Structure formats: C-alpha cells, structure tokens
Amino acid sequence: MQFELTREYIDDLKKLIDQKNETEAKAKVEHLHAADIADILDELNTEEAKYIFLLLDADTGADVLSEIEEDDRKRFIKVLPIEVIAKKFIDHMDSDDAADLIGGLSDEKQEELLSHIEDVETAGDIVDLLHYDEDTAGGLMGKELVIVNENWTVLTCLRELSRQAEDIDEIYYVYVVNDDGKLIGTLSLKKMILSPTSAKIGNIYEPDVMSVHTDESDEEVALIMEKYDLVALPVVDSIGRLMGRITIDDVVDVIRDEAEKDYQMASGIYEDIESNDSIWLQTRARLPWLLIGLVGGIFAAMVIATHETGLSATPALAFFIPLITAMAGNVGVQSSAIIVQGIASNSLGIESTFSRLMRELGGALINGLTCSSLLFLSNYFYSDSFALTISVSVALFAVMIFAAIAGTIIPLMLHRAKVDPALATGPFITTLNDIVGLFIYLSIGAYFYSMI
Amino acid sequence: MQFELTREYIDDLKKLIDQKNETEAKAKVEHLHAADIADILDELNTEEAKYIFLLLDADTGADVLSEIEEDDRKRFIKVLPIEVIAKKFIDHMDSDDAADLIGGLSDEKQEELLSHIEDVETAGDIVDLLHYDEDTAGGLMGKELVIVNENWTVLTCLRELSRQAEDIDEIYYVYVVNDDGKLIGTLSLKKMILSPTSAKIGNIYEPDVMSVHTDESDEEVALIMEKYDLVALPVVDSIGRLMGRITIDDVVDVIRDEAEKDYQMASGIYEDIESNDSIWLQTRARLPWLLIGLVGGIFAAMVIATHETGLSATPALAFFIPLITAMAGNVGVQSSAIIVQGIASNSLGIESTFSRLMRELGGALINGLTCSSLLFLSNYFYSDSFALTISVSVALFAVMIFAAIAGTIIPLMLHRAKVDPALATGPFITTLNDIVGLFIYLSIGAYFYSMI
Numbered sequence: 029m030q031f032e033l034t035r036e037y038i039d040d041l042k043k044l045i046d047q048k049n050e051t052e053a054k055a056k057v058e059h060l061h062a063a064d065i066a067d068i069l070d071e072l073n074t075e076e077a078k079y080i081f082l083l084l085d086a087d088t089g090a091d092v093l094s095e096i097e098e099d100d101r102k103r104f105i106k107v108l109p110i111e112v113i114a115k116k117f118i119d120h121m122d123s124d125d126a127a128d129l130i131g132g133l134s135d136e137k138q139e140e141l142l143s144h145i146e147d148v149e150t151a152g153d154i155v156d157l158l159h160y161d162e163d164t165a166g167g168l169m170g171k172e173l174v175i176v177n178e179n180w181t182v183l184t185c186l187r188e189l190s191r192q193a194e195d196i197d198e199i200y201y202v203y204v205v206n207d208d209g210k211l212i213g214t215l216s217l218k219k220m221i222l223s224p225t226s227a228k229i230g231n232i233y234e235p236d237v238m239s240v241h242t243d244e245s246d247e248e249v250a251l252i253m254e255k256y257d258l259v260a261l262p263v264v265d266s267i268g269r270l271m272g273r274i275t276i277d278d279v280v281d282v283i284r285d286e287a288e289k290d291y292q293m294a295s296g297i298y299e300d301i302e303s304n305d306s307i308w309l310q311t312r313a314r315l316p317w318l319l320i321g322l323v324g325g326i327f328a329a330m331v332i333a334t335h336e337t338g339l340s341a342t343p344a345l346a347f348f349i350p351l352i353t354a355m356a357g358n359v360g361v362q363s364s365a366i367i368v369q370g371i372a373s374n375s376l377g378i379e380s381t382f383s384r385l386m387r388e389l390g391g392a393l394i395n396g397l398t399c400s401s402l403l404f405l406s407n408y409f410y411s412d413s414f415a416l417t418i419s420v421s422v423a424l425f426a427v428m429i430f431a432a433i434a435g436t437i438i439p440l441m442l443h444r445a446k447v448d449p450a451l452a453t454g455p456f457i458t459t460l461n462d463i464v465g466l467f468i469y470l471s472i473g474a475y476f477y478s479m480i
Numbered sequence: 481m482q483f484e485l486t487r488e489y490i491d492d493l494k495k496l497i498d499q500k501n502e503t504e505a506k507a508k509v510e511h512l513h514a515a516d517i518a519d520i521l522d523e524l525n526t527e528e529a530k531y532i533f534l535l536l537d538a539d540t541g542a543d544v545l546s547e548i549e550e551d552d553r554k555r556f557i558k559v560l561p562i563e564v565i566a567k568k569f570i571d572h573m574d575s576d577d578a579a580d581l582i583g584g585l586s587d588e589k590q591e592e593l594l595s596h597i598e599d600v601e602t603a604g605d606i607v608d609l610l611h612y613d614e615d616t617a618g619g620l621m622g623k624e625l626v627i628v629n630e631n632w633t634v635l636t637c638l639r640e641l642s643r644q645a646e647d648i649d650e651i652y653y654v655y656v657v658n659d660d661g662k663l664i665g666t667l668s669l670k671k672m673i674l675s676p677t678s679a680k681i682g683n684i685y686e687p688d689v690m691s692v693h694t695d696e697s698d699e700e701v702a703l704i705m706e707k708y709d710l711v712a713l714p715v716v717d718s719i720g721r722l723m724g725r726i727t728i729d730d731v732v733d734v735i736r737d738e739a740e741k742d743y744q745m746a747s748g749i750y751e752d753i754e755s756n757d758s759i760w761l762q763t764r765a766r767l768p769w770l771l772i773g774l775v776g777g778i779f780a781a782m783v784i785a786t787h788e789t790g791l792s793a794t795p796a797l798a799f800f801i802p803l804i805t806a807m808a809g810n811v812g813v814q815s816s817a818i819i820v821q822g823i824a825s826n827s828l829g830i831e832s833t834f835s836r837l838m839r840e841l842g843g844a845l846i847n848g849l850t851c852s853s854l855l856f857l858s859n860y861f862y863s864d865s866f867a868l869t870i871s872v873s874v875a876l877f878a879v880m881i882f883a884a885i886a887g888t889i890i891p892l893m894l895h896r897a898k899v900d901p902a903l904a905t906g907p908f909i910t911t912l913n914d915i916v917g918l919f920i921y922l923s924i925g926a927y928f929y930s931m932i
Contacts (some may be wrong), residue, residue, distance in 0.1 A: 061690075070829065186673060220673075221669070221672075254729075254733075256513055257729035258729075259728065277709035277710075283735060284825065288821055291746060292817060294747060295746060295813045295816075295817035296810050296813060297817060301818070307842045310818070314843070315850060317810065318814075319850075321807055321810045322854060324806065325802055326858060328803060329799035332802070339795050340795045346798040347781035348781050349798065350914050351781060354776065354910065355777060357806075359770065361748060361906075366749070366762070390759045394763050399770055453747075458809070
C-alpha cells in the first residue's frame with residue numbers, strides 16, 4: 029500500500045524523462061500519493077522535476093506543491109511560468125498552503141501571481157492570510173471553514189454544507205456563529221446526521237469551544253492542540269469573530285520542528301537543517317557554534333596558563349583535565365536538557381525555581397558523591413600522589429555541583445527574559461562549564477599541593 | 481477560554497479539600513477540561529487527588545484517567561477500589577486508553593478488573609487489545625470504529641451510524657469492508673451527506689485507503705500519519721481484516737516522545753524523565769551516562785600519562801587539551817545529531833552512506849580549516865613557541881576530521897545493525913572523541929616538538 033523510494037525507481041524514472049517518454053513517466057507517478065511524489069522530486073534535478081511536475085493533473089500538482097520542502101519549492105517556482113502556477117495550482121490549494129507559497133515570493137512576484145488568480149474570493153482569502161506573521165495562529169490557519177448560523181435549522185445546514193463543502197477536502201467540525209459572525213460553538217457532523225432535519229442549530233450545538241487569537245504563537249497553538257487532543261482549532265480576531273481554522277497536520281510539523289530545533293541547538297546546530305542539505309548550508313549552521321567552542325578553548329588555555337608553574341611542578345594534574353571538563357559538560361547538558369524540554373512541553377507546572385533548583389542540587393549531590401568517590405578509589409590504588417587523589421576528587425565534586433546549578437538556572441533565567449532557553453544548551457553551556465570547571469580544578473589542586 | 485494553573489488555585493482547592501467542602505470543590509473543577517483536571521491532580525497528594533477524583537462524573541473521570549501521566553495513574557489505581565474503576569470509569573473510556581490502563585496492572589488485578597466490566601463486548605475488545613505489544617500499531621489502536629459493508633445503501637449506513645456511533649466521541653472516517661471483513665476503502669461523512677440515500681456504498685466509497693499491519697512499530701505509524709497528513713489510520717491483520725484504528729492524538733504523543741527521547745539520549749539521559757520527576761528517578765536516568773564519562777576520563781588520563789615526559793618538557797601542550805577535547809566533542813555531536821534526526825524523520829532519502837560521508841567530510845574540511853587557521857593566527861601572535869602553534873593547529877584539524885567521520889559513521893552503522901542510533905550521540909561519542917582526540921593531539925605534539 030505504501031510506496032518505497034528506491035535508487036532503481038529513480039534511475040528508471042530518470043531514463044524515461046531522458047527519453048521524453050511522457051506516457052510511461054506519467055504512469056509511473058500518477059497513482060502515487062502527493063507526499064511520495066514530493067519525495068521523488070527531491071531526488072531529481074530541477075529540469076527533471078519540472079518535467080514530471082508538469083505531467084501531473086492540477087489537483088495532484090497543488091498537493092505536491094504543498095508537500096515539497098521549502099527549498100525545493102522555491103527552486104521550482106523559479107522555473108515555472110507564474111501564470112501556470114496561479115491558474116493551474118493555486119486554485120486547487122488550501123488557502124493556508126497557498127499563502128505559505130506566495131509569502132515566500134518577492135513583493136513583485138506576489139502581485140503578479142495574485143493578478144492571475146481568477147476566483148476573487150480565493151485571492152482575497154490569500155491576501156488576508158499574507159498579513160499574518162508566519163509563526164502565529166494567523167499564519168498557520170486556513171480559510172476553509174464550514175460555518176453555520178445559530179438560527180438555521182439542520183435542513184438549511186445540510187444544504188449550506190453541500191455548497192460550502194465543495195472546495196473542502198475533509199470536514200472535521202462545523203462552526204456555529206451568531207449574526208455578528210462571532211464564534212459561539214461547534215456542531216459535530218455526527219450530531220447533525222443524528223438530529224431531525226427540523227431541529228434548530230441553536231438548540232443542538234456544543235457551546236464549549238476552544239479557540240485561539242490570530243496573534244497566538246505557533247508553539248502555543250501546538251501545545252493547546254496536543255494537550256486537548258484537538259483535530260482542528262478555530263482562530264478568532266480580537267472581538268471574537270471567526271477568522272479561520274488550524275488543522276492538526278500543520279501542527280504536527282510545528283511539534284516535530286520545535287523538538288528537533290531544541291535538539292539541534294543543544295547539538296550546536298544553529299539553523300534548521302536537514303541531513304540532505306548542501307555542504308554550504310550545513311557549514312553555515314555549524315561553524316558559528318564551533319567558533320564559540322574555539323574561543324572558549326582559547327580562554328581555557330589562558331586559565332591553565334595562569335597555573336603553569338603549578339603544572340610544571342606537578343604535571344600529573346594535567347592528566348585529569350579532560351575528565352573534569354567532560355564531566356562538567358555532561359552534567360551541564362543533562363540539567364539544561366531537562367529544563368528546556370520541560371519548558372517546551374509546558375510540563376514545568378507551578379513548582380518554584382527555588383524548589384526545582386533544590387531538587388537538581390539533591391541529584392547533583394548524589395551523582396557528584398558517587399562519581400568522586402569512585403574516582404577517589406581508582407586514584408587511591410593507582411596513583412602514588414595523595415595530593416593528586418584528593419584534589420581531583422574534591423574538584424570533580426565541586427565542578428559537578430556548579431555545572432548542575434548553571435545548567436538549571438541559566439535556561440530558566442533566559443526563559444524568564446523571553447529568550448529561547450535552548451540557547452543555554454550545547455556549546456554555550458559546555459564551554460562555560462569547561463572554563464569555570466578548569467578554574468575550580470586548578471585552584472583546588474594548587475591548594476592541596478601547597479597543603480600536603 | 482483556557483485555564484491557567486496557578487499556585488493560588490491549588491492552595492484554594494487544598495483548603496476546600498481540607499474542609500471536606502464537596503460542593504465548592506466540585507464547582508471549582510467540574511467545568512474544566514479533563515486535561516486541565518489531570519494537571520491539577522498532578523499537583524495534589526494522593527489522598528487529595530483521590531478526593532477530587534471521586535467527585536467527578538463518570539465521563540469526566542474516565543477522560544481524566546486517560547489524560548494523567550502514567551506514574552500518577554498507577555498511584556491512583558492503587559488507592560481506588562478496583563470495582564469502582566471498572567464500573568465507573570472503564571466503561572466510559574476508549575478501548576485503547578482502557579487497554580493502556582489495564583496493561584499497567586499485575587495479571588491478578590487485570591483479571592479482577594475485567595471480571596467487573598459489565599459489557600461483555602467492551603471487555604472482549606480490551607482483552608483483544610492487551611495481546612498487542614505497546615510499541616506497535618496494535619498497541620496504539622482503539623476498537624471504536626464505524627464500519628459499513630460495501631453492499632449497503634447510504635440509508636442503511638445512516639441507520640447503522642446512529643447505532644454504532646453512540647459510543648464514539650467523534651467520527652473521522654467511516655470504513656468500508658467486504659463480506660469477509662476485509663478493509664476495502666473509506667467513505668467520508670461529507671460524501672455520505674451529499675449522496676442520495678439510495679446510493680450504494682460500493683459505488684461511492686474511496687478505494688484508496690492507507691492502512692498498517694498490527695505489528696507495525698509505533699514510530700513507523702507516526703511517520704506514515706505525519707507524511708500523509710492522516711487524522712486516523714486503520715489497522716489490519718495479516719489477511720487484511722480491519723482490526724481497529726489509530727487516531728492522530730495518540731500519534732502526536734509518539735512524535736513528541738520520539739523527538740524528546742533522541743534529545744535526551746544525546747544529553748546523556750537514559751530513561752524518559754520529566755522535569756518534575758523525583759530525585760531518585762532522575763539520578764537513575766543520569767548516573768549511568770556520567771559513569772561512562774568518568775571511565776572515559778580515566779582512560780583519557782592514561783593517554784596523557786603515557787606522554788608525561790613530553791608534557792614535563794613542554795607544559796604548554798597541556799594548555800590546549802580542553803580546546804582539543806571540546807572541539808572533538810562539538811563536531812562529533814553535530815554530525816551524529818544530523819544523522820540521528822535524519823533517521824528519525826525518515827528524511828535520509830536514498831543517498832548512499834558513501835556520498836553522505838563525502839559531504840560530511842567536505843563540511844569538516846571547511847570547518848576544520850577555518851578553525852585551525854584562526855587558532856594558528858591567534859597562537860602565532862600570542863605564543864612564543866612555534867612548535868606549539870603548529871602542533872595545536874594541525875592536531876585540531878585532524879581531530880575535527882576524525883570526529884566528523886566517527887559522528888557520521890557510528891550512528892549509520894548502529895542503524896544498519898538495528899540498534900538505536902541515538903546511543904551513538906551524547907556521552908558515548910563525546911568520550912570516544914575525547915580519547916582519540918587526545919591521542920592524536922599528543923602524538924602530533926610529540927612529533928613536532930622532536931622536529932623543531
């Protein structure tokens with residue numbers, strides 16, 4: 029039932045394109061789902077992709093255009109005549125997908141494209157949607173709604189439904205508005221089917237309806253739909269008028285993107301990149317973090333250099349530098365990951381920063397004591413310097429406590445300052461912990477060596 | 481419209497519980513969404529939560545039981561009489577949620593609970609679902625389906641719908657089966673409403689239906705629903721008979737869990753934990769990775785110790801140990817994150833391992849050359865030892881190339897060996913890169929110092 033993309037499939041298709049064998053090339057793709065065709069186009073070069081794309085019927089083409097990745101989409105739109113895009117595809121797209129597509133064009137191209145759309149209502153919807161910020165509920169929503177008035181009967185509704193539903197693929201909810209256009213509730217299709225046709229909507233609709241304002245952030249929208257298990261969420265303006273609806277499939281992407289973004293930030297990858305992106309794109313996303321690490325490393329070198337005399341006297345202190353920095357990094361990354369994920373999934377609850385910090389500190393005590401005791405035992409038996417043994421263990425303990433505190437407090441503070449807390453994960457926190465950890469370690473080492 | 485949980489709200493509620501003020505306590509929670517009530521119970525102790533829980537009506541209580549976190553759910557079920565759970569709540573739950581709940585009990589308790597369920601059909605559905613592995617399509621699916629036969633008319637369908645739909649909250653699709661119970665297609669409610677009542681289902685249904693086998697993994701299910709923008713996905717047995725359906729809300733959790741799990745693994749957190757989990761739970765999840773880091777640090781110390789004579793002669797070599805290990809770690813984490821995310825979102829495409837590695841290598845060359853040139857310049861001006869300057873830069877370059885290769889190849893190899901590639905991220909790859917990086921660095925250092 030599902031299509032599996034293989035190297036052979038792509039090679040066959042490329043051969044057909046090469047031979048300009050329209051019939052067979054078309055037969056090879058037309059029965060596939062738009063998402064699979066989008067994957068195929070991703071493996072072709074621009075000319076080949078354009079060839080296949082123009083073989084598709086308008087409906088499939090529109091779906092494929094919505095499914096392909098943004099980079100690929102831009103590549104296509106450049107090589108296709110703008111009139112073709114407007115007439116053949118935009119008309120068959122959901123308004124939110126159309127607005128996403130058009131929003132990526134230059135102002136000039138936007139105007140040209142809009143002028144080619146024949147249906148004035150569609151063009152109007154798209155222009156409306158272009159006003160909203162991409163990362164808000166307004167930017168996510170589509171205009172495809174089935175709206176009924178509370179004063180209608182079920183029979184009027186069913187008639188209206190046939191009219192309104194023509195352009196809509198799937199109806200999840202029917203929204204009920206009052207005479208001012210304000211959203212007052214929903215009506216399930218099930219309820220409509222099971223009610224007598226003479227029933228008044230005002231008597232059978234469900235008044236408890238969750239909605240969001242057009243300005244709500246996409247992450248908040250995702251959290252709400254996830255928490256309340258919603259398939260669609262209506263969007264209202266500041267006086268409660270129904271403006272559009274957001275469907276779960278758009279939100280699933282936000283959820284994955286958000287979770288992936290946090291992981292990428294923690295891994296020192298700055299921009300959203302895919303494993304298939306070009307070397308240049310990947311380098312641009314990765315180099316900045318590496319440079320932070322580099323500067324941090326140079327600072328760390330300076331910290332060690334200030335202890336050069338001590339280190340010449342007792343070179344064994346240098347042995348444990350990697351252990352100290354690695355453990356500082358590991359603890360810091362763990363602590364910050366827990367906070368960042370808690371913030372992302374909105375599961376921090378109402379616990380105060382103080383009690384959260386105390387809990388983290390409790391865990392750090394257990395982990396710190398365990399690790400430094402084990403290290404103490406290992407060094408006690410294998411090292412002939414007791415000063416080294418005690419310095420390294422005490423320092424490890426101190427460094428792990430510091431790293432846990434920094435890893436907890438810094439993301440919480442950033443979050444409070446409305447800065448993305450994921451910034452505090454990855455190279456940034458690792459580098460900070462390296463430098464402070466080394467300072468703690470070498471200071472403690474100098475102290476014990478002068479003592480013993 | 482949405483409820484915001486505050487410390488004051490919880491304090492007020494606790495006071496009402498303390499005063500045994502049933503009426504007001506009930507009034508304070510009963511208008512809320514089950515998901516919000518679940519959040520509230522999470523902030524109460526077991527006795528308080530039980531008190532509130534028993535005030536809820538059966539429907540809300542069942543929804544709350546499905547919404548609360550697994551730990552909390554177990555805590556509850558322990559203190560509630562098993563007969564109450566069975567009679568009051570299980571009957572009102574979706575079969576998949578009920579099976580999840582019952583699956584968490586001991587065999588003995590399972591039997592006792594099932595014996596209290598009055599509706600034999602419900603009990604049978606739950607027993608069927610208990611057979612499936614939690615991480616498979618069978619474990620995710622529910623039995624709440626609206627099924628119609630291809631030989632029926634729309635009128636028969638509408639009648640059947642009223643009967644079948646009674647227990648089902650929301651209908652997304654109506655599934656069409658043949659006389660053998662095999663899934664042959666779907667029928668949208670929209671289509672049913674818009675067709676004449678005498679139309680035969682066989683003539684109006686949509687035969688293109690995507691389905692999964694009961695044994696399919698939950699991650700694969702999530703990828704399919706995400707890719708094809710599905711709200712519900714039917715599940716079939718090995719001969720194609722319709723067994724159940726999976727809804728998008730269950731899959732959203734799988735997607736978030738999966739993305740979070742990869743991030744947690746990369747951060748050195750072994751079990752799925754929440755920011756609110758107890759110190760013991762968090763320690764159990766974190767300590768194992770820290771111990772790996774500790775052992776790695778001891779190995780690193782040994783690597784440095786073998787170069788002790790060189791280090792005594794030129795202690796400045798020690799200055800750049802943190803820089804080398806940090807950069808090795810950063811590059812390795814970046815490379816492995818890209819691969820692991822590509823695997824998780826199934827976006828690796830059909831590119832071969834070799835060409836992927838070449839691309840990664842290309843990026844590593846650019847990043848490595850940039851970083852080591854900058855370090856060379858910095859040391860050229862600030863260090864008086866040219867041997868140090870050249871050693872550190874050459875070593876940094878070599879280490880970054882090695883880390884990129886290891887970070888790409890190891891997760892790909894694990895994936896091919898059917899081991900979770902996320903294992904290769906985080907402390908494991910950092911530790912490996914630390915040790916190998918140090919070895920490369922100190923060997924190169926020894927070489928240049930003996931040369932110059």
